Amino acid sequence: MSARRLRRRFVSGLMTTLVAMLSFVAVLALALILGYLVAKGASSLDWSFFVKNPVPAGQAGGGVANAIVGTVIIVGFAALIGLPIGIGTGLYLAEYGSGRLGWIVRFVADVLNGTPSIVVGIFAWTWLVKPMGHFSALAGSVALAALMVPMIARTTEEMVRLVPHSLREAALALGYPRWRTSLRVVARTALAGILTSCLVGVARIAGETAPLLFTALGNLNFSTSVLQPMQTLSLQVFTYATGPFDEWHRLAWAAALVLMALVLLLSLSARWALRSRHGAAR
């Protein structure tokens, strides 16, 4: 009896130590990446890095203003296209998606979710870049939106499903039409959750590079025209890091740090939005 108990305690302790170590490894990866980025990139972060455009290869100085603005524009347009479609689909799946059509939509969304982003890029290239005859920021936004929609749809669905059924019934019993119940009561109750899923979705696509290689292409000059090639931070990192100049490598580290900080900020705001919802629901 007591030997068995001893053995049980031993195994329990061993397992606890093991999972603690594994979680430490997982956290360590993030800490190492962040630490290395800061060590390599922080020294290059100065005012001119944020406000200046790239200078010709081989020269010192210059910044990534074009890439920062480009990231905001491309991701912004992607969100503009992707969020309404994603949220609408998620609402549909949660509220009306119990039938066959819902099953199909859900299945398609799951398959799209697992599609490598480079494949999406190739499709955007085939359908937008080729017919238009040139690379464009808009094609990049469409590719990113396509990546975002299934993700947003599924997370929105999960968030909307968390709203208790009793609330729906209460609204319906008051004489709310079904659509109004979905929008005014259910979606509004799930708003913080939906917002969170949007932020996570945006954060997830902000760092995408592969689909942009075929679409937005990159641009060493400052451009705000969505019909022309445009630079993003991720493309800038790719270009600079694979280039031959030490100056470029230095800037690549700094750009990577900025991108990482951006994504981290989005994730943190997502956390915060979710927290404030739980705060409101006592």
Add this chain to the structure above:
Amino acid sequence: MAPPADAQLQLETVRLTALYGRRAVVKDVSILFPAHTVTALIGPSGCGKTTFLRCLNRMHELSEGGWITGRVLLDGEDIYDPAIDAVQLRRRIGMVFQRPTPFPTMSIYDNVAAGLRVNGRRPKAELDAAVESALRRAALWDEVKDRLQRSALALSGGQQQRLCVARALAPEPEVLLLDEPTASLDPAGTQRIEELCHALKTRYTIVIVTHNLQQAARVSDYTAFFYLGDLVELGRTEELFTKPTEERTEAYITGRFG
């Protein structure tokens, strides 16, 4: 004994059978709810009393596989007539559920106003008056009048339930359906709701589902005893509780089964 035939009719079911798919959970029930009375529906869990209640405002058909046969008459009009819009109908029949269901994103004021706003825009003064009146009738006004714009979730469970009563009353329904409204309340909250039943029946016809026999005896004029989907006995409350005509009724109210 059946209610007196000369009472003004408000709500009546005629051979109402409620089904889920092919399974009938309420069988061939005919009940007359005279205007301005409280009728309690009692019976053991799963006897169909809640389903029956949900047929009265056409909520049952929203459940998966839910449908009915028979008729439900509100002021002589069949509410299941194809010409009747179920959404419009539910604005004439208020309902309060087992657990308080305030809309979490809305203020106290907006919760009460919700049923009015869904019926079209109206002047703010009119809305203010209707909200105050509904909160007064639900005996909640004095407790919340200084914090109408605060979240409804800040209220206690009992207050939330009275808020739900106010929300149901605001659109001036003719009938009030209460589905075990005190199941999640403490004795004080329960007493408030029961007092409300007495006060409200001067204006509304009330149907209340309850597991609590003392509650049924305290608040209702008529009591209907359901068992396994059948209406076993319907009568004046004091008679049903003192000299039931059916063996099963007596067994249930004396605690021998259920």
